[in-house]
Amino acid sequence: EPEVTQTPSHQVTQMGQEVILRCVPISNHLYFYWYRQILGQKVEFLVSFYNNEISEKSEIFDDQFSVERPDGSNFTLKIRSTKLEDSAMYFCASSSFATDTQYFGPGTRLTVL
Amino acid sequence: ILNVEQSPQSLHVQEGDSTNFTCSFPSSNFYALHWYRWETAKSPEALFVMTLNGDEKKKGRISATLNTKEGYSYLYIKGSQPEDSATYLCEAAGGTSYGKLTFGQGTILTVHP
Numbered sequence: 001e002p003e004v005t006q007t008p009s010h011q012v013t014q015m016g017q018e019v020i021l022r023c024v025p026i027s028n029h030l031y032f033y034w035y036r037q038i039l040g041q042k043v044e045f046l047v048s049f050y051n052n053e054i055s056e057k058s059e060i061f062d063d064q065f066s067v068e069r070p071d072g073s074n075f076t077l078k079i080r081s082t083k084l085e086d087s088a089m090y091f092c093a094s095s096s097f098a099t100d101t102q103y104f105g106p107g108t109r110l111t112v113l
Numbered sequence: 114i115l116n117v118e119q120s121p122q123s124l125h126v127q128e129g130d131s132t133n134f135t136c137s138f139p140s141s142n143f144y145a146l147h148w149y150r151w152e153t154a155k156s157p158e159a160l161f162v163m164t165l166n167g168d169e170k171k172k173g174r175i176s177a178t179l180n181t182k183e184g185y186s187y188l189y190i191k192g193s194q195p196e197d198s199a200t201y202l203c204e205a206a207g208g209t210s211y212g213k214l215t216f217g218q219g220t221i222l223t224v225h226p
Contacts, residue, residue: 033214035216042216042217042218042219043157043202043216043219044216045204045213045214045215045216048214056213056214058213091156091157098144098206099144099145099162099164099206100162101147101159101162102147102159103159104149104156104157104158104159105156106155106156107156
């Protein structure tokens with residue numbers, strides 16, 4: 001059964017460093033999403049992506065964040081200059097169309113020191 | 114951001130009990146509602162996606178209903194089993210566009226043998 005994969009599973013970085021979180025969505029899906037969950041808080045929507053551009057983004061998704069689909073299979077989230085408060089579990093998801101079932105990856109735990 | 118509320122926050126039931134919980138969301142500019150089951154250390158697993166008022170979906174012992182006019186959805190579990198213990202999340206798509214997605218804070222279900 002096809003699944004969404006994410007790498008790495010755990011990333012530790014120093015404050016101020018750039019990180020790139022990688023996701024491989026399900027191959028025939030067209031919509032891609034990033035979410036995050038800060039420990040003890042609810043899951044938060046960051047951004048949705050379709051047709052090589054951002055469809056929607058939340059207030060959290062500021063200029064420090066960017067997304068890219070560099071090669072038709074990977075979907076990446078870049079945080080330019082990480083802050084302590086960026087420490088969270090980051091989930092990628094994909095769906096066939098906009099309101100369809102989203103399939104989540106296993107998540108990347110980002111720890112900013 | 115949509116205001117998506119789930120209640121109760123947590124629920125303890127005995128094996129064999131039937132239970133239900135609620136997700137409420139703004140009824141205007143609604144596009145879709147997703148229910149997910151989220152076990153600790155795993156990624157959210159899609160249960161249902163519903164778009165139309167009056168939708169009812171069923172998967173085994175779990176079912177869900179949707180009322181878009183009054184802005185709520187119920188998730189029912191019949192004959193709860195210990196393996197049903199998880200956090201149940203709802204996510205609403207709506208507001209300014211289908212791409213704006215907001216999770217509720219989740220209902221933590223614990224089923225005691």
